[in-house]
Amino acid sequence: MIPKPRTLFDKIWESHLVDVPPDGTALIYIDRHLVHEVTSPQAFEGLRLNKRRVRRPDATLAVADHNVPTTDRAGGITDEESRIQVETLAANCREHGITYLSMDDIRQGIVHIIGPEQGFTLPGTTIVCGDSHTATHGAFGALAFGIGTTEVEHVLATQTLLQRPAKNMRVTVEGALPLGVTAKDMILAIIGKIGTAGGTGHVIEYAGEAIRALTMEGRMTVCNMTVEAGARAGLIAPDEKTFDYLRGRPFAPKAGAWEQALAYWKTLPSDKGAVFARDVTLDAAEIAPMVTWGTSPEDVLPVTGRVPDPRDVADEAKRAAMIRSLEYMGLTPGTPLAEIKIERVFIGSCTNGRIEDLRAAAAVAQGRHVAPGVAAMIVPGSGLVKDQAEDEGLDKIFLAAGFEWREPGCSMCLAMNADKLEPGEHCASTSNRNFEGRQGRGGRTHLMSPAMAAAAAVAGRIADVRKLV
Amino acid sequence: MNKFTTLTGVAAPLPMINVDTDKIIPKQFLKTIKRTGLGKALFFEMRYDDQGKERPDFVLNKPAYRAAKILVAGANFGCGSSREHAPWALLDFGISCVIAEDFADIFHNNCFKNGILPIKLAKEEMAKLFDDAERGANATLTVDLDSQTIRGPDGGTIHFEIDPFLKHLLLNGLDDVGLTMQKNAKIDGYEEKQKHLQPWLAAKS
Numbered sequence: 191m192i193p194k195p196r197t198l199f200d201k202i203w204e205s206h207l208v209d210v211p212p213d214g215t216a217l218i219y220i221d222r223h224l225v226h227e228v229t230s231p232q233a234f235e236g237l238r239l240n241k242r243r244v245r246r247p248d249a250t251l252a253v254a255d256h257n258v259p260t261t262d263r264a265g266g267i268t269d270e271e272s273r274i275q276v277e278t279l280a281a282n283c284r285e286h287g288i289t290y291l292s293m294d295d296i297r298q299g300i301v302h303i304i305g306p307e308q309g310f311t312l313p314g315t316t317i318v319c320g321d322s323h324t325a326t327h328g329a330f331g332a333l334a335f336g337i338g339t340t341e342v343e344h345v346l347a348t349q350t351l352l353q354r355p356a357k358n359m360r361v362t363v364e365g366a367l368p369l370g371v372t373a374k375d376m377i378l379a380i381i382g383k384i385g386t387a388g389g390t391g392h393v394i395e396y397a398g399e400a401i402r403a404l405t406m407e408g409r410m411t412v413c414n415m416t417v418e419a420g421a422r423a424g425l426i427a428p429d430e431k432t433f434d435y436l437r438g439r440p441f442a443p444k445a446g447a448w449e450q451a452l453a454y455w456k457t458l459p460s461d462k463g464a465v466f467a468r469d470v471t472l473d474a475a476e477i478a479p480m481v482t483w484g485t486s487p488e489d490v491l492p493v494t495g496r497v498p499d500p501r502d503v504a505d506e507a508k509r510a511a512m513i514r515s516l517e518y519m520g521l522t523p524g525t526p527l528a529e530i531k532i533e534r535v536f537i538g539s540c541t542n543g544r545i546e547d548l549r550a551a552a553a554v555a556q557g558r559h560v561a562p563g564v565a566a567m568i569v570p571g572s573g574l575v576k577d578q579a580e581d582e583g584l585d586k587i588f589l590a591a592g593f594e595w596r597e598p599g600c601s602m603c604l605a606m607n608a609d610k611l612e613p614g615e616h617c618a619s620t621s622n623r624n625f626e627g628r629q630g631r632g633g634r635t636h637l638m639s640p641a642m643a644a645a646a647a648v649a650g651r652i653a654d655v656r657k658l659v
Numbered sequence: 660m661n662k663f664t665t666l667t668g669v670a671a672p673l674p675m676i677n678v679d680t681d682k683i684i685p686k687q688f689l690k691t692i693k694r695t696g697l698g699k700a701l702f703f704e705m706r707y708d709d710q711g712k713e714r715p716d717f718v719l720n721k722p723a724y725r726a727a728k729i730l731v732a733g734a735n736f737g738c739g740s741s742r743e744h745a746p747w748a749l750l751d752f753g754i755s756c757v758i759a760e761d762f763a764d765i766f767h768n769n770c771f772k773n774g775i776l777p778i779k780l781a782k783e784e785m786a787k788l789f790d791d792a793e794r795g796a797n798a799t800l801t802v803d804l805d806s807q808t809i810r811g812p813d814g815g816t817i818h819f820e821i822d823p824f825l826k827h828l829l830l831n832g833l834d835d836v837g838l839t840m841q842k843n844a845k846i847d848g849y850e851e852k853q854k855h856l857q858p859w860l861a862a863k864s
C-alpha cells in the first residue's frame with residue numbers, strides 16, 4: 191500500500207507523539223523551549239511550590255527582552271518592577287541550570303531573533319515559548335507556537351505538552367514581489383485577505399514561488415505574523431537557504447551529526463498530494479506596500495488606498511468595530527493613507543528587527559533626513575544584529591539621517607520599558623500589533639515594512655516607498 | 660486549580676469583536692511575578708479614564724454588572740498576546756465563564772488551565788444571550804458543565820459542545836503537570852528513541 195501523503199505539519203506532529211490517549215488529546219514532546227522574563231516567573235514559582243525540577247535545562251534557553259532598556263545600560267534597569275522581573279529570571283535560570291543570556295551579553299536580544307541566530311531553532315523540531323510570536327521559528331520548518339504560563343510550567347517539568355492536532359491550511363503566494371514590496375507587505379496582505387481569525391485552529395504552511403524566493407529573514411517575518419492571522423503556527427519547508435543559514439551556528443548540530451540531521455531535514459517537506467483543509471492563493475505581483483489604518487492587523491490596505499467608510503460595511507459588529515477604530519485613530523473616512531501625518535517611527539521588533547530589515551531601512555534613509563517634528567528610532571533585534579549593522583556602517587547612515595540608534599530589545603513594540611507613544615501620536619511601526627494602547631496609551635500605530643517606515647520618517651507622513659527607491 | 664461544575668451569576672454583555680489580550684489586561688500589569696491581584700486591571704483602558712476614574716458607561720462599572728460572573732463577548736475573543744494574565748485577571752475579578760462565537764486558540768487553552776470555561780456558540784444563540792445579558796440585574800444565567808447547558812433568565816436552555824478531555828479536567832479541577840508526570844516512563848521512552856533517531860536533539864549524557 192502506498193503511504194498516505196503527509197504535510198510538513200503531519201510529519202512533525204507524528205514524530206513527536208509521546209502518548210495518544212483514546213480521548214484524542216495527545217502528549218507531544220517539546221524539543222526546544224525559549225523563556226523570557228514576563229511569562230515565566232509564575233511557572234518557576236509553580237515548580238518551586240510542587241518541588242519539581244526542570245527536566246531538560248539543556249533544551250531550554252532564556253533571555254530578558256520585554257523589559258530591558260534600549261538606552262545606555264550601564265546603570266542597570268531603573269524601573270523597579272522591571273528590574274525585579276529580569277533579576278527573577280536570572281535567579282530562576284541559575285537555580286535550574288538553564289542558559290541565560292544576560293543584558294550585557296552580546297547575544298542578548300528578542301527571544302525570537304536569538305533562537306534562530308544561535309541555531310537553537312532547527313527544522314523538524316517542536317519549539318514553544320510563553321509568547322505568541324513563537325510562530326516566527328516556523329520559518330525553519332519547525333512546529334513553533336506560543337503557550338501560556340501554566341503550559342510553560344508543564345514544559346519545564348515534563349518537556350511535553352498536551353495538545354490537539356491542528357488542521358492544515360496552505361497559503362500559496364505565486365509569482366514575484368514587485369520592487370519595494372517585502373515580506374512584511376506579503377503577510378499584511380495575507381492577513382487582510384483571510385482576517386485575524388482566518389487561521390484559527392489551523393497551522394498555516396506557506397508555499398509558492400514568492401515564499402521560496404524570500405530570504406530566511408523574510409520568511410521569519412511572514413511566519414511571525416501568522417498569529418495575527420489567527421493561526422498558532424506558520425510553517426515553511428526547509429530548503430538550501432535554511433541549511434545555509436544554520437550551518438555553523440552555536441547550537442546547530444556539528445560535524446557528523448550535521449550530515450545526519452541534514453538527511454532527515456530533507457525528508458520534511460509536504461509530500462506531493464498531501465491534503466490541506468483550506469487552501470488560499472495570492473499573486474505576489476498584485477501586492478503593494480501595505481499600511482494599517484485601524485486597531486486590528488486586518489485593518490490593512492495598500493498605501494495608495496483611503497481610510498475606509500463604516501457606511502460601506504454591512505456587518506453590524508464589523509461596522510461598530512470600524513467606527514471605534516477610526517475614532518481611536520483620529521481618522522476621517524476617505525482620507526488618502528498617504529496623507530496621514532506621523533510623529534514617531536519605530537523600526538525593530540521580532541517581526542522586523544533583523545539585519546535585512548535594517549539594511550532596507552538604511553537604503554531609504556541614506557542621503558535623506560528625518561522630517562522636522564518626527565522622532566524616529568531604530569532598535570536592533572539582538573546584540574549580534576546591532577554589531578553586524580555597525581560593521582556595515584548602517585548606524586552611521588541612521589545617525590546622519592537623524593534616527594536614534596538603540597540597544598536591542600522589544601522596546602516600543604509593546605512599550606513595557608520606557609519607550610512609548612504619547613496619546614494621539616501616530617507612529618509608523620514595523621512591529622506586529624496595532625491594538626489600542628499597544629505602543630502606549632492613546633498611541634496610534636500604523637504597521638508597515640521597514641522601508642515604508644523609513645520613508646514615513648523622511649516624509650513626515652505615510653509615504654509610498656516605491657517613489658523613493 | 661478550581662473545579663468548574665455549575666455557575667450561576669450575572670452575565671455581562673461585551674458585544675465587541677476582536678477583543679485582544681492587550682485590551683483584557685494591558686502591559687503595565689505584566690511586570691508582576693505573581694498570578695493574583697490582577698482583577699483591578701481587567702479591561703483597564705476601557706474601565707478607567709486617564710485620571711484613573713471609572714468610566715460609568717463601561718459595562719462592568721454599571722451597578723447591575725459589578726459582580727458579573729459570566730462574560731458574553733464578541734467573536735475572536737482573546738486574540739493577540741499569549742499572556743495568561745488575561746484569564747488570571749478575569750478570574751480575579753470573579754468571571755469564570757466566557758461565552759463567544761469563537762476564541763483565539765492560546766487564550767482558549769489558557770482558560771482551561773485556570774478553571775475558566777470558555778463556551779463557543781453559533782451566531783443566533785449568541786444573539787439570544789446578548790439579549791439576555793442586556794437585562795441588567797435580571798441577566799442571570801446558569802451554566803452547567805456536566806450537562807453542557809446554559810439556562811437563561813426565562814428558563815430556556817442552550818446546549819453547548821466541549822472537548823471531553825477538557826471537560827474532564829475542568830470538572831475535576833485536575834492539574835495537568837501532575838497528570839503528565841505519571842507518564843514519566845513514556846517520556847523516558849520517547850527520549851531514548853530520540854537518542855537513536857535524532858541524536859542531535861538528545862540530551863548530552
Ligand code: SF4
Nearest residue numbers: 323539540600603604
Ligand atoms: S518584539 Fe514585540 S511581539 Fe516580539 S516578542 Fe517582543 S513584545 Fe512580543
